[in-house]
Every structure is written in C-alpha cells, then in structure tokens.
Amino acid sequence: MTPDLPPVAPSVTAELVEALSPRLRKRLDAGVTKLVARPAVREGDTVRIAVDDETDVVLHAPGGTVTGADAIRCGCLLAPDCLHRAAAASAAPVAAEAPPPSPAPAEAAEAREGTEPVPGTGPAAQPDRTGPAETETATAEQRAAARTVCDAAAAVLEAGADGAGAVLQAGLLHAAHTARLAGLPRASAAAVSVVTGVRAARSADPGYRLADLAGALADVLGVAHRLPHATGPDLTELRGTARQPYRPDGSLRLYGLFSEPVLTATGYAGAVTWTADADGRLYTVSDVAPGGPARATGAADRAVRIGDTALTHRELSRAGLAVSGATVSPTGRLGAGAGVRAVRASGAAWHAEPLDRLWAVPAAEQVARALKGGQDLLFLEVTLTGTVRETTGDCLLADCAGLPLRLATAHDDPSLPHRDNLRLLAAARGSRLRIVARLVPEPLPRALLLAVEHPTDPAARVDLGLDRLRHADLPAGAVAPPAEAAPTADEVPLHLLRRRVHQAVSGGRRVLASAGSVSGDAVRLRRLGLATAGDLLDDLHAAAADRSRDAFGRLLPADTDHFARAWLAAAVYTDAVERALCAGGWGAATTGTPSSEPSSATLARG
Structure with a gap:
C-alpha cells in the first residue's frame, strides 16, 4: 500500500481482481510489488504510474477517491483485464464506501433534514418477524453477507498476514462490499480495517501494530459470528450505522482543550480539535481527508469547518467558540451544516473553570468510564519521574497520585513531533504537570500522551503532535536523564x-x-x-x-x-x-x- 495513490473503493479492487485469469492471479502479488516501486505523478484528480517506457496506468479520482473500475485505465495490450489495473487498485489505500442509495421517500426526507439513514431500515433490509412478539432478527440477506464476511476473514487468518496476498485481500474487500449492500456497515468497516492492517504488515509500514490487526480480525469475526443469532438492541449494535446521525443541540458555548494530528494507514490525514462545554461534555471539530503527513501537519493551520468563523484548529485549541443551531453526532462531533452559526469567543486555561473540573475527576473513575465504552481521554495531573526504555522506544515515567504511569508517544511518524517532544519532556524530571492522554488497556497503567501543560508557564499548553518544545521551554538546568531498562513486574502470564x-x-x-x-x-x-x-x-x-x-x-x-x-x-x-x-x-x-x-x-x- 502506498499513500501516493488515491484511495480506491473496496468494490473496485474486488471487481478488478475477480476479472483476472487464474494465471494472472498467481502473479498479482509480484505485480503489486513491481508497481509500488514505480514513481507516481499526480496531476489534479489524476495519478499516472509509468509501468515501463511505453505503458502507463492512470487512476482518475474525482473528489480524491476512485469509485469505479473504469476510472483505472491501462495502456497495455491485455487491458482492460490486465494485471496492471488490479495491481494498482491493490496497492492503493482502501477508501471508505458511501452507503448504498435508498429509494424510500421517508429516508430522503430525513437526509434533507440533516439526519442520516440507518442501515437495516431500507426496503431491502426489512427485518424478519417471528413469533407473537415479532422479535427483530437479521434478514436472510444479512445472514448470508455475514457468512461471506466470516469465510473471507477466516481465510485471511488461515494464511496470516505473511501469506494473505492481494487475492485473499480482494476476497475480503468483496465481502465488505456485500455486507455494506446488505445493511451491515460495522462488518464492512471491520473487514476493510483488516485489509488495511494486512497491507501495512506486508509493506513494513512503520505505523503497523500487530495488536491492532489482531483486534480488527477479532472484531470482524466476532460481528459475523454473532449477527445471525442476534435480536433487538444487540442486532442494532452489530449492524452498526453507515454514517453518524447528527441531531440538533441548540446553542453551545465551547472552550478549546487541544488539537491532535490524524494520520491513518488508510491514506487519510488531518486534524481534530477537542473542546468542552461548561458541564464538561466533550465536542470535536475535525478536518480529515485523503492525504499524507504533509496534510496532517498543515491541517492545524486551516480554518475550522463550522459556521463563518475564521479560527484555525491551532487557534481554536486555545480559544473558545459560541455556536448556534448546533448539530452533534453521538460521538460528540460537531456538524457543519448550512444552518450552523459559530463565532469566536474567549477561551479558558486548564486551571480555570470550566475546564478545571475535567481534572477533578479521579483517574480510576475516568478509566472505568473508558473501559465501559465511554470517552477514552484521560485528564491527569502527574509528576514526571524519568524515562524507561522499551522495545518500541522510550516512554516517560510519571507518578499519578501515587500510581506509577507510563506515557508513550501517540504516533511514531517522524514527520510529527511526538517523539522529539517526549525526549525533551524527560528533561523536566520532577515537574508537576497537567496532561491529556489516551488510555491504553494494558495490565500496567499506560497512556498515549497528547497534550501537556507548558513546563514553565501554567497558563499555556502544548499540543504534542503539532507544537515543538525547545530547550528554552524547560526549567532552568533541566537535563534529560538516561533511559532506564524496563523494570520487571509480577504479571499474570497472559x-x-x-x-x-x-x-x-x-x-x-x-x-x-x-x-x-x-x-x-x-x-x-x-x-x-x-x-x-x-x-x-x-x-x-x-x-x-x-x-x-x-x-x-x-x-x-x-x-x-x-x-x-x-x-x-x-x-x-x-x-x-x-x-x-x-x-x-x-x-x-x-x-x-x-x-x-x-x-x-x-x-x-x-
């Protein structure tokens, strides 16, 4: 997988691979390796790859995504059923497919009102009704789609990431497309995540994590295994939603908390800014689109897409926002519809109200909330105590109300300043700081460090994925201690x-x-x-x-x-x-x- 290519819809990749002859399928992995080594030239919505001196593969991506098989063209003699088109689709990031259109007028009216149709409610996905209570169950089409996803994911597990080549990946992408058409967006998204993880593993992507791929495989197999037998609310959860429904939330007074860059293995990048209202509820404003590291670092200086405000993400993280006619998704993401109005307002320091109450919640209570499926952000007050060397790199050691805590980098990409900032923070040993981190569910207390109170200015803050600390920001005489070996601990031998x-x-x-x-x-x-x-x-x-x-x-x-x-x-x-x-x-x-x-x-x- 190469981020130089535009994302390709799963159905396109599956269609092109399925059209290959058995002989060409055996050569597909070698074709992908060869194509990835060739330079890609982008001209507007078109990306051109020179296969050789006389043959080019052209990907046309209006809107940044390849949505049809005819958008990938090749000049070789075997086209259109040639190896080059399938190799290009298999080398590109996997795009998120749009939900299938529904002819139902009621759903069209909902879409015009700013809400999104929920999968499983269209005419082709009406639930089976059995018994006097008419208990809702999965449709025959959905059960068949779940079986297809389960079989394809099991085939990938059988081969492992090392052996799951482009053909097996295309099979899982085809199953993902089938699941989406059947009204199973959760199974579809989980299947796409597995393909993305397999490609990252096979390409030695530095962002690849074996635990993440294992989690994605467990998710897709678990959903496909449980869905045929699920009823009621469990069935609704397993089906998932194709899009986040945005609901009116009136007027909001928000205070900026921090911003973080987004850089995914699926070829998307941007920034997300976190805000909070006076009651401590969290809201996000995001700007994520197809792109690479350059977009992740540059999105912070783009204006936020909400109302008429000219605030950038970096400015909003320290200022405030007054929103009228707000629409909010279940995860707290703010909508940017035509009826939303927003103007700049004053912000608040982390030690001032209303943000101060976020750090007043005990750490154990915050962790319990996250483990029950709630927000996984942790607002902690810690004392930095040193660094420890781990197999994945150095991480900070901190004391959180007597609890030893390890703070790791949120992203290892060298274009982002996470790791450099962590090394400098190690020199602030003994400093007591407020931090924002993301919980890592491990036996030893561990979190990913996202933002931190400035080491010498309590009124300021540092977004560790966007801002760069300097030695002048550290306390006088601060020197980074040498990293210690990770101490052994008595752990359950899980x-x-x-x-x-x-x-x-x-x-x-x-x-x-x-x-x-x-x-x-x-x-x-x-x-x-x-x-x-x-x-x-x-x-x-x-x-x-x-x-x-x-x-x-x-x-x-x-x-x-x-x-x-x-x-x-x-x-x-x-x-x-x-x-x-x-x-x-x-x-x-x-x-x-x-x-x-x-x-x-x-x-x-x-």
Missing part, C-alpha cells in the same frame, strides 16, 4: 496465550501447527488460576493441527471455520482479561476479575 493469538495473525495456522508441544504453557496457566486460558490454548493448537488425509494420504482442505472459532475464543478471552487487569492496575471499579473468568465453553458459544 502473554503465554496472547503471543499465540498474535502469532496466528502474523503467520497463520501453519505457525501454530508447527509450534510443538505447549503443554507446559497450559499447565502453567492452570497452576496460576487461569484454567480457561489453558483450555483455550490447548483448543487453539488442536484446531491448528487438525488436518485429515484422504485414502491416498493427501491432505484434505483445512477446516478454516473451526480454526477461526478457536482463535476468536482465545482473542475474546485475552481482551476481556486484559481489560480487567487494566481496571485493577488503575484501581478502577470493574464487574469482573481475572480470577472469575468465563469458561471456554461459554466463549466458544458467544
């Missing part, structure tokens, strides 16, 4: 199961099938009270090694569904226990503990 879950995502079934005996790991897990973890580890390896042969000794096709279900049970369990350990590490209230773990049979069913 890594014995987690590493097998991650190994399967990276290398596929064959890695676990040849991993040898793991009875020692399973015994250790049971001895320490994690009996379910031991059972799941045994089940996972048994499913990986389960290959039958025919009468002639030839291997029969693998049962990908069995392996996917065993892997999903292990992934769901690992996530649940890690979240419980995270709550325990922060001292947050939780409904369960690692010792009261669900049984492997329960996990396999759900």
Whole structure:
C-alpha cells in the first residue's frame, strides 16, 4: 500500500481482481510489488504510474477517491483485464464506501433534514418477524453477507498476514462490499480495517501494530459470528450505522482543550480539535481527508469547518467558540451544516473553570468510564519521574497520585513531533504537570500522551503532535536523564496465550501447527488460576493441527471455520482479561476479575 495513490473503493479492487485469469492471479502479488516501486505523478484528480517506457496506468479520482473500475485505465495490450489495473487498485489505500442509495421517500426526507439513514431500515433490509412478539432478527440477506464476511476473514487468518496476498485481500474487500449492500456497515468497516492492517504488515509500514490487526480480525469475526443469532438492541449494535446521525443541540458555548494530528494507514490525514462545554461534555471539530503527513501537519493551520468563523484548529485549541443551531453526532462531533452559526469567543486555561473540573475527576473513575465504552481521554495531573526504555522506544515515567504511569508517544511518524517532544519532556524530571492522554488497556497503567501543560508557564499548553518544545521551554538546568531498562513486574502470564493469538495473525495456522508441544504453557496457566486460558490454548493448537488425509494420504482442505472459532475464543478471552487487569492496575471499579473468568465453553458459544 502506498499513500501516493488515491484511495480506491473496496468494490473496485474486488471487481478488478475477480476479472483476472487464474494465471494472472498467481502473479498479482509480484505485480503489486513491481508497481509500488514505480514513481507516481499526480496531476489534479489524476495519478499516472509509468509501468515501463511505453505503458502507463492512470487512476482518475474525482473528489480524491476512485469509485469505479473504469476510472483505472491501462495502456497495455491485455487491458482492460490486465494485471496492471488490479495491481494498482491493490496497492492503493482502501477508501471508505458511501452507503448504498435508498429509494424510500421517508429516508430522503430525513437526509434533507440533516439526519442520516440507518442501515437495516431500507426496503431491502426489512427485518424478519417471528413469533407473537415479532422479535427483530437479521434478514436472510444479512445472514448470508455475514457468512461471506466470516469465510473471507477466516481465510485471511488461515494464511496470516505473511501469506494473505492481494487475492485473499480482494476476497475480503468483496465481502465488505456485500455486507455494506446488505445493511451491515460495522462488518464492512471491520473487514476493510483488516485489509488495511494486512497491507501495512506486508509493506513494513512503520505505523503497523500487530495488536491492532489482531483486534480488527477479532472484531470482524466476532460481528459475523454473532449477527445471525442476534435480536433487538444487540442486532442494532452489530449492524452498526453507515454514517453518524447528527441531531440538533441548540446553542453551545465551547472552550478549546487541544488539537491532535490524524494520520491513518488508510491514506487519510488531518486534524481534530477537542473542546468542552461548561458541564464538561466533550465536542470535536475535525478536518480529515485523503492525504499524507504533509496534510496532517498543515491541517492545524486551516480554518475550522463550522459556521463563518475564521479560527484555525491551532487557534481554536486555545480559544473558545459560541455556536448556534448546533448539530452533534453521538460521538460528540460537531456538524457543519448550512444552518450552523459559530463565532469566536474567549477561551479558558486548564486551571480555570470550566475546564478545571475535567481534572477533578479521579483517574480510576475516568478509566472505568473508558473501559465501559465511554470517552477514552484521560485528564491527569502527574509528576514526571524519568524515562524507561522499551522495545518500541522510550516512554516517560510519571507518578499519578501515587500510581506509577507510563506515557508513550501517540504516533511514531517522524514527520510529527511526538517523539522529539517526549525526549525533551524527560528533561523536566520532577515537574508537576497537567496532561491529556489516551488510555491504553494494558495490565500496567499506560497512556498515549497528547497534550501537556507548558513546563514553565501554567497558563499555556502544548499540543504534542503539532507544537515543538525547545530547550528554552524547560526549567532552568533541566537535563534529560538516561533511559532506564524496563523494570520487571509480577504479571499474570497472559502473554503465554496472547503471543499465540498474535502469532496466528502474523503467520497463520501453519505457525501454530508447527509450534510443538505447549503443554507446559497450559499447565502453567492452570497452576496460576487461569484454567480457561489453558483450555483455550490447548483448543487453539488442536484446531491448528487438525488436518485429515484422504485414502491416498493427501491432505484434505483445512477446516478454516473451526480454526477461526478457536482463535476468536482465545482473542475474546485475552481482551476481556486484559481489560480487567487494566481496571485493577488503575484501581478502577470493574464487574469482573481475572480470577472469575468465563469458561471456554461459554466463549466458544458467544
């Protein structure tokens, strides 16, 4: 995947790959590698790739996205069913598809009023009604689409990121498109996230994280597995929404908190500015579009897209906003409709009302809220105590009301100043600062550092992804201490199961099938009270090694569904226990503990 190419709709990539002959499909991965190495020249909405001295591949992307197969053209003799068009689509970032149009007049009226139609409500997606209570269930079309997504995702898991080439990726993109047409945007988006993660892994993208890909795979398999049996509110949640519905929220008086850059592996970049009202509710103003690092760093100086205000994101993060006729999504994103009016207003310091109340909430309460699905931002007051060296780089050590806390960079891209700012903050050892961070659900208290109070000016703040600290901003005589080795801690050995879950995502079934005996790991897990973890580890390896042969000794096709279900049970369990350990590490209230773990049979069913 290369950010030099415009995003391509999943349906386009699936269509072009499906049109290839079996012989060309075998050569597709090599074709993608060759095409990525060629320079791409952008001219307005057109991107041109010189395959050789006589052949060009042209991608036409009106609005920044390739939405049709005919928008990718090639000058070779085999066109249109040539390898080059499919390779270009497979090398490009995956675009977010628009929801399918609906002919229903009521939905059209809703769209004109500023609301978005909810998937699963159109004529083609009316729910099945059974029994006297008419319990809502998934339609036959949705169940078939969920099965298609599950099969495609299981095939990717079977091969692992290392073996999931362009053909398997196209199969999952086709399933994503099918799910969207059936009114299942959540399954569609999760499938696209898996493809994006696989491409990042195969291209050695520095932003790739194995844990993120494992989470995306668990999400898409979990949704596809549960949806055919879901009813009522559970079904609505599993279907998801194609777009965020914006609802009127009257007049708002907002105070800027901070801005953060956005740079995704899907080829989108920009900035998001966080604000709060007098009651502490959070609202965001975003400017995200197709682009790369340059757009992520430049978007902060663009005017915010709301009302007639000329404030930039950088200015809004320190000023205020008075909005009338506001429309707000369920996640707090402010709409920019024609009826919205906004003017600049005075801001507030972090230590002044009303922003001060955000830091008055105990850290444990904030973490409990985040783990229950609420906002994952943490507003903490910490004392910097040093740095620690980890495998992914150095991170800050801090004391938060007696709780040891690790603060890591929110993004590792060298074009963003996150890591440079963290190194300078290490020199402010002993400083007591207010920070804004994003929770990382791990057993040890950990968060991603987003913004910080200025080390020498309590009335100022630093957006660590946009602003650059300098030595002059630090306290006099500040010197960065050497990074220490990460201290060992007595942790629940959940890594014995987690590493097998991650190994399967990276290398596929064959890695676990040849991993040898793991009875020692399973015994250790049971001895320490994690009996379910031991059972799941045994089940996972048994499913990986389960290959039958025919009468002639030839291997029969693998049962990908069995392996996917065993892997999903292990992934769901690992996530649940890690979240419980995270709550325990922060001292947050939780409904369960690692010792009261669900049984492997329960996990396999759900």
